[in-house]
Amino acid sequence: MVLPARRQNRKESRPAMSEIEKTIPIEVLRYRPEQDTEPVLQTFQVPFTDDMSVLQGLQYIKDYLDGSLSFRWSCRMAICGSCGMMVNGIPSLSCKTFLSDYYPAGLRIEALAHFPIERDLVIVMDDFIEKLESIKPYIIPKTPRALSEGEYLQTPAERDVYEQFSSCINCMLCYAACPQYGLNSKFVGPGIMALLHRYNMDSRDGGAEQRMELVHSEDGVFNCTAVGYCSEVCPKHVDPGNAVNINKTESAKDYFLRFVMPKGSNSGAAK
Amino acid sequence: MSANLKRSNAPIFWLLFGAGGMLSALLGPMLVFITGIAIPLGLILSPDAMSYAHMQAFAHHWLGAGFVWVIVSLFLWHAGHRIFHSLHDIGIHAGTTAKLICYGIPLVATIVAARAALVSLT
């Protein structure tokens, strides 16, 4: 869960001390369940160069100042979605946020908002994972298809319909940006809706009807009040808020037309 | 997570909210300007534009009566739904009292406005 610092690699990327002139104060919200009753802020003075990300600042703290600091990270290049945290109150990927932008005032780093804190900057993501599983985030064939029938064909136009929503990296920044999720964690939330929509809109998929039950439900899309901040913070321009709101329209259509339309004809967004 | 898959009745209120929101965005500013600023001050429009004779003729036509009824009721359904969610936002959760006020007022106003519009029609 929390990757050990890899000192070998660090030696290569860490600038020689003589090059470093500037230090920046980084305030980190610490929470060590065995000793803290509630989270507390701790400030570290971190030497930095202009090319250092916030994540690299945290790695410096872990390697040289306090090895007990816990945080998640993996790819360092904004594709794994592991290092989301609040930087000065804004949900951010710490690997693509730079220390120099906060110099000299410094910055405050907290665990992603709206999730329980496991330890320091590590959140409990069980709820997100369970929701992710529940929407069947994979293509459900319309009819069983034999291998001998070959691959599915999809035109570029058919792909364009869902491509944007397939860029989600499950970083959960949108959940940290969504007050409705913070107020009621039963709400399906933005990122999961983006993925649900991605599969519903796929010309190869036939699973929309199964997925729409959650969309229509009391935990579904109508908990959204169109704050829009989810789409604002998304590092991959997925626009999860749009996925939620497109499905409000779809859900409302189904709500009123289900008695006049044959079942299944209006489940999921129009393809 | 154990999702509550009970179907939500929100689409009814969401649709009224959306219709009222769109209508007030399109016509709200000019309506306020006409009835509350321009006519009382005699700007652009004649000061007797809302005279009893004018308004009676306006409300006597089903289009005029219907227009006012739609504006009054949809504006209130929009506002009620939005305020209901704002109460949730500040930590006052969807209680019966909140529901009764936020959706009860628009409902009563819709009926009262319809009755008044029908009286003016005839």
Place this chain on the structure above:
Amino acid sequence: MKPRAIGKRRPYVRPMAGWWRKNPYFVEYMIHEGSAFFVAAYALVLLVGLLRLSQGEAAWNGWLFALHSPLSIAGHLLLLAAMLYHAWTWFNIMPITLPPIFVAGKRLSASAITAGGVAATVLASVILLLVVWRLTS
């Protein structure tokens, strides 16, 4: 969701109180949500007018007289500002709330959707003013 308790695990859930004060984006959200009070207030003014109209000339003239008071005009200036702010924020969020719109095979940009909404309000306002002017002159 209840995190499973294992060993020293004691997940900390942060309170939500005052969440909207912590980010300018949320402050703006709460303000534009608050425009609903002004939309409701104006609807109630019209509702009273509609009731007065159905009660005869004297009742109607009383309502009309009240509209001429400086307090009413000041109130309507405030309502106008709130209504304009509501319209702007409504169209500003529309790129997120509307399904994608394609014109000539290309997806309409967010700024084009907002500009389209504002243009629709300008057009509707001009038409409304012209109709009222024609009906009353």
